[in-house]
Amino acid sequence: MNIPFNKPYMTGKELWNIAQAHANGHLAGDGEFTKRCSRWLEARTGANKALLTHSCTAALEMAALLADIQPGDEVIMPSYTFVSTANAFVLRGAVPVFVDIRPDTLNIDETLIEAAITERTKAIVPVHYAGVGCEMDTIMAIANKHGLLVIEDAAQAVMANYKGRPLGSIGQMGALSFHETKNIISGEGGALLVNSPHYAERAEVIREKGTNRSQFFRGQVDKYTWVDIGSSYLPGEIIAAFLAAQMEEADSITRQRLAVWNTYHQWLAEAEKAGKLRRPVVPAHCAHNAHMYYILLPDLEHRTVFIDKLRKVGINTVFHYIPLHSAPAGQRNGRTHGELRVTNEMSERLVRLPLWVGLEEQQAEVIQHVMAAL
Secondary structure, three states, rough: OOEOOOOOOOOOHHHHHHHHHHHOOOOOOOHHHHHHHHHHHHHOOOEEEEEEEOOOOHHHHHEEEEEOOOOOEEEEEOOOOOOOHHHHHHHOOEEEEEEEEEOOOOOOOOOHHHHOOOOOEEOOEEEEOOHHHHHHHHHHHHHHHHOEEEEOOOOOOOOOEOOEEOOOOOOOOOOOOOOOOOOOEEEEEEEEOOOOHHHHHHHHHHHHHEEEEEHHHHHOOOOOOOOOOOEEOOOOHHHHHHHHHHHOOHHHHHHHHHHHHHHHHHHOOHHHHOOOOOOOOOOOEEEOOOOOEEEEOOOHHHHHHHHHHHHHOEEOOOOOOOOHHHHHHHHHHOOOOOOHHHHHHHHHEEEEEEEOHHHHOHHHHHHHHHHHHH
16 A cells, blocks of 8 residues: 555646636736635635735744734743744744643643733734634633733634634634645645734735835835835745635535545544544534544554554554654743643644545545554
């Protein structure tokens, strides 16, 4: 067998769109395909403004600039996340404050957030792990009580909801990813959802290298100039053309991924009852997007053996994050609140199984090998 962990899905319309972008003679950012993608995101999420970026990392960096993060500010986030969640704020001189995760969803434990707040706290960054929503009602209530911003890291959460609200659209800002490992892809790519109108105009300026270029092209100013700090966060039009084809098929892609996810979940129920693994937990008020299917094995030793057994038969499974608080840069730049016991434990037990559109043709055989490796 040769089953990759991830296989980028093509709808069949990507090359046509790219050819159209070339024919239009506009390959830099903010062409017709970029605008089409932004309109799609605004319609789907209800964001006040959706701005395509060249990565989710870029979107998070924009959010840090918009939040006016200053040296010494503190930003509360989970340690069990990708490095970009912390880096975006460390680049502005902030201190990530790592709190533990819930043992069920592996999302930030909302009951621990308030105790981690100090007079230097500026924002809370919930990460919607595996496309399953954090407890946003509680998080927003805490943020409102203490006058904090909420910036959602919704990198894994396109097409997922919390109590009917699209993830990334609940806090003041949300960051999305269209990396090739995500559900809807452009190779590299992302978007910043600006949900609070207060930040919309400045977000355009920051994204355009600190200039008011977007206002100029709308005829709002007679010339454009440097008005603020910023950088070049736009993707090229070819990236947007590819993404537009994916967005057209977003509902179909999500349905197919959910079918693969549900097959895993059904067939692994007996193994969970037997105590060999734990399956993902999705609260009833969360509609996930089948971004990943993971299992939790008893301990690190079991996981190492499991991954090796599947590798030998040609099935590629992977573990996930090394907790940021245990990384050299995390120890230099951040601090922990509490022991992070759940984070440490889950990071050693978690395995991600292959999940991509088209896997269903070989999934029964994959599951057989998974069961044999337990």
